[in-house]
Amino acid sequence: MSKSERAWRRSVEIALFGYFMALLIGITIGHVWPTIAIAGALLLAGYLWSVRRLLLLLVSRRLIPKGEGRGVVDRLQRVLHRRQNESRRRKQRLIRMLRTFREAAAALPDATLMISYRGQRILWFNAAATRLLGLDYPRDIGQPVTGRIDIPRVTAWINSPNREETLQDVPSPVDPSVHLSFRLIPYSDDQALLVVRDITKLMHLEQVRRDFVANVSHELRTPLTVVHGYLDMIEPDEQPEWAAMLDEMRRQSQRMAQIVEDLLTLSRLEAKDSLPEERIDMARMLSMLGREARALSQGRHQITVEALAGCDLLGSEKELHSAFSNLVSNAVRYTPEGGSITIRFELSSDGEPLLSVIDTGYGIPAQHLPRITERFYRVSNSRSRETGGTGLGLSIVKHVLNLHQGRLEVESELGEGSTFSCRFASSRRLESAIEDEGNGEHAVREGAGGSPMAGTG
Numbered sequence: 001m002s003k004s005e006r007a008w009r010r011s012v013e014i015a016l017f018g019y020f021m022a023l024l025i026g027i028t029i030g031h032v033w034p035t036i037a038i039a040g041a042l043l044l045a046g047y048l049w050s051v052r053r054l055l056l057l058l059v060s061r062r063l064i065p066k067g068e069g070r071g072v073v074d075r076l077q078r079v080l081h082r083r084q085n086e087s088r089r090r091k092q093r094l095i096r097m098l099r100t101f102r103e104a105a106a107a108l109p110d111a112t113l114m115i116s117y118r119g120q121r122i123l124w125f126n127a128a129a130t131r132l133l134g135l136d137y138p139r140d141i142g143q144p145v146t147g148r149i150d151i152p153r154v155t156a157w158i159n160s161p162n163r164e165e166t167l168q169d170v171p172s173p174v175d176p177s178v179h180l181s182f183r184l185i186p187y188s189d190d191q192a193l194l195v196v197r198d199i200t201k202l203m204h205l206e207q208v209r210r211d212f213v214a215n216v217s218h219e220l221r222t223p224l225t226v227v228h229g230y231l232d233m234i235e236p237d238e239q240p241e242w243a244a245m246l247d248e249m250r251r252q253s254q255r256m257a258q259i260v261e262d263l264l265t266l267s268r269l270e271a272k273d274s275l276p277e278e279r280i281d282m283a284r285m286l287s288m289l290g291r292e293a294r295a296l297s298q299g300r301h302q303i304t305v306e307a308l309a310g311c312d313l314l315g316s317e318k319e320l321h322s323a324f325s326n327l328v329s330n331a332v333r334y335t336p337e338g339g340s341i342t343i344r345f346e347l348s349s350d351g352e353p354l355l356s357v358i359d360t361g362y363g364i365p366a367q368h369l370p371r372i373t374e375r376f377y378r379v380s381n382s383r384s385r386e387t388g389g390t391g392l393g394l395s396i397v398k399h400v401l402n403l404h405q406g407r408l409e410v411e412s413e414l415g416e417g418s419t420f421s422c423r424f425a426s427s428r429r430l431e432s433a434i435e436d437e438g439n440g441e442h443a444v445r446e447g448a449g450g451s452p453m454a455g456t457g
């Protein structure tokens, strides 16, 4: 029995109970028919009163307009009929809108899948998903995403906490020459959009750009070496009036050669997905960096090396050495005479190895910080050139760290100094090959004079 039927039955029961009571009272006082008539009139008055209240309520809530109907029930019927029509029209409008949205999503050139976030099942997908991912409608609706897009990189990405970062350059399961990018956009607690784009053209352009830079750099190398060689052959003493000019020419050709070398290094790093990895003896690396810093500084700065981590690193020694040297060279070049430079290797509170180069130099204004790792981006052009900078050093550092899944963190205060830190995952930490005596903590401080002295860190 429906709720409405039950309500109707209850009303009938109340009416019958009223009449029964009236009958009893009528029999008791000896006036049956007048008592029943009064009871009927009271019941009718009660119903009319309820209907009035209902109508007033509907008007006050603006569900129906004010106005006259022929009778109360008639008016009520018309009102309900109008409401029904209105809600039917609204429903149709919503269905039309929903259909338009679906059609728009279906026409998108990017493969778009609606998936349940936790269950990772496919709820809906457009035609591009069939073209780019080989999905089949309706067979794949309700199927697990990773089962239907059977690419190990995608499975690993979708199950990782970093799934909200875009996954780049994945070959399409339909045609491996098509390169795809995957992006997951959650839009409710349990649903997300998986947007898959064809980035083949973009990848091709990127490759053309890389090849172009690599080829130009390579082509420039030989003529520069020749110019450099001839310049070296000219003795300034033989041509004293040319001495200043020759000196400048030598410096500029050296700068160009350095730019070409840095561009070639960048191209080489860009072409790689990973690097051969080995144990890096950090004690040796730190003392090498300290020596380099002292050679560059030539006594103009106070140089300190702090080995506090007591561990080694897993990575490519050659590339990481070049990255760390870049940071050390920047610290020396952008710190005025008398300043101090600290090279520190420590473990963060989360146990992540952290190599920091801390200086008390010129510092970098906050608005430049987000861009300093871009190629040729310089805070001060003149200062960079004067000190022999190419504007490529930090790009190289960023690339090397990316290849080690590491991050470059920069903190700087104008006029106070800068801290450049290379942060690595704790999985790159290796027990130090040389065990420290005593408490096992390996801590060495080297002062400006270069004499190692034990410290606790």
Ligand code: ADP
Pocket (backbone or CB within 6 Å): 326, 330, 331, 334, 335, 359, 361, 362, 363, 364, 372, 373, 377, 378, 379, 380, 384, 385, 388, 389, 390, 391, 392, 393, 394, 395, 418
């Ligand atoms: P450059 O060869 O010009 O030094 P980099 O890529 O190494 O190029 O650095 C980019 C810019 O960042 C530099 O031009 C400089 O303005 C700024 N910079 C880098 N390191 C430091 C530092 N330790 N202190 C102040 N500024 C720095």
